[in-house]
Amino acid sequence: MDNMNELNEEEMRIWNMWKGSYKRIFGRVVKDMSEQTGLSEGDFGVLDRLVQFGEGKLRQQELADSMDWDKSRLSHHLTRMEKRGLVQRKPLDTDRGVQINITPAGRSVLDEALPVVSTAIRKHFLALLTEQDMKSIIALAERTKAP
Template sequence: MKIWHMWKGTFHTIFGRVVKEMSDHTGLSESDFGILDRLILLGEGKLRQQELADSMDWDKSRLSHHLKRMEKRELVVRNPLDTDRGVQVEITSEGKLALDNARPFLFKAIRKHFFEQLTDQDIEVITKLAERTKEDL
């Protein structure tokens, strides 16, 4: 349990530092970034709201409230789908610009707070562990 708690604590510390640094420079929260990033990576700029919720492991209500706040900031728009009762979420040009501006800060923070702390041997061990544990999923 000691190793488990140490692992979780380390992850949360690094993750928190990375998110804070990105947010301080861009004004995007981790959730904002996650939504915008998924819209581009998974849907070429647009996804059904339910697909987006599933990809983030969020319930429909949580995502809906967050998207409402993002719409007010003109980062995304939601449009009803003609074919059914679904809703499509689309990144706006402002959202794309915010994402593009955030990525360099995120990458720099990940490098600073994670990769620069590791040796080549550490990276090899972490990679092997990630590959081995991924197989169980």
């Protein structure tokens, strides 16, 4: 290949296979979770991050950053979750920020969803991997981390 700015047919095929595999696996996990718990991918992402990164509470901007969502998208999603009793917004006294808290109902739904998600990840991804596959994925993930 003469031009390093272009992918050859094999490189493009590998790239498309990688993207397609990820989308299929992720889609199957989300489908299982949604069907069994009623949570959307976004709902789970919010609840899981509140617990994992903030012990049940995070500033709205920190939550948006962790999800790679813009403030408007997160705000609309939180409004829907708040109406369902899963989260609560609380203005912070110290500045103009807003803190997002998981409610007891939100924690209960998350607790029910976690084993469903674990089972789906195992079924649709981990069970298909050999030991060598796992080592290769780990090595690739390490090499592609941001500097």
